Amino acid sequence: MGVSGSGKSTIAQKLAQRLGWTYEDGDRFHPASNVAKMSAGHPLTDEDRWPWLRAIADEIDRVCKAGEHAVIACSALKRAYRDILVHGRNDVRIIYLDGTEPLIAKRLAQRKGHFMPPGLLASQFKTLEPPDASEDAVTVSIDASVDAIVDDIVGQLELSPTNSQPSGRNRS
Ligand SMILES: Nc1ncnc2c1ncn2[C@@H]1O[C@H](COP(=O)(O)OP(=O)(O)OP(=O)(O)O)[C@@H](O)[C@H]1O
Ligand SMILES: [Mg+2]
Numbered sequence: 001m002g003v004s005g006s007g008k009s010t011i012a013q014k015l016a017q018r019l020g021w022t023y024e025d026g027d028r029f030h031p032a033s034n035v036a037k038m039s040a041g042h043p044l045t046d047e048d049r050w051p052w053l054r055a056i057a058d059e060i061d062r063v064c065k066a067g068e069h070a071v072i073a074c075s076a077l078k079r080a081y082r083d084i085l086v087h088g089r090n091d092v093r094i095i096y097l098d099g100t101e102p103l104i105a106k107r108l109a110q111r112k113g114h115f116m117p118p119g120l121l122a123s124q125f126k127t128l129e130p131p132d133a134s135e136d137a138v139t140v141s142i143d144a145s146v147d148a149i150v151d152d153i154v155g156q157l158e159l160s161p162t163n164s165q166p167s168g169r170n171r172s
Pocket of ligand 1: 002003004005006007008009010011073075107108110111112142144145146149
């Protein structure tokens with residue numbers, strides 16, 4: 001999770017590669033109506049987001065049930081969004097990509113092939129609810145190289161080497 005430009009796609013892909021897990025982009029789960037709305041330049045409402053988030057939660061359930069592992073990039077800026085994704089599961093972990101607005105603005109300005117509406121980053125920071133202690137999220141500073149960030153995440157996840165299962169939270 002994190003604001004636009006915090007590095008979700010970049011880090012999720014590298015993390016999945018490192019762990020031998022599947023990478024998925026949360027945007028893939030938008031219903032056609034949301035895609036049409038966004039293409040027309042209209043912002044999504046929370047009402048638009050619920051079915052999208054439920055579709056990602058369904059994918060998480062499918063992956064878990066199949067005994068697979070995945071890293072999913074999803075902005076998940078609000079607690080209510082993350083609650084839908086995690087919905088009480090103890091085998092889902094939130095990774096929060098934490099960075100300052102000036103650093104992320106700089107990266108977005110350099111990003112190629114992406115149009116960035118003016119004011120979007122500021123509005124993302126206004127919406128952002130960083131995870132609190134009860135969410136047991138992994139928080140990483142994005143002011144580092146991609147490899148160093150992935151190292152940081154892997155270290156904090158405390159994965160067991162034998163089964164790659166997260167073993168940090170409410171573990172039975
Ligand atoms: N640790 C890093 N160091 C330098 N550049 C980075 C780092 N992480 C990401 N970037 C660059 O920053 C830009 C934004 O990253 P990325 O596209 O992964 O963000 P995102 O969170 O997926 O954004 P969006 O929500 O818009 O999809 C990209 O150009 C990426 O190459
Ligand atoms: Mg992305």
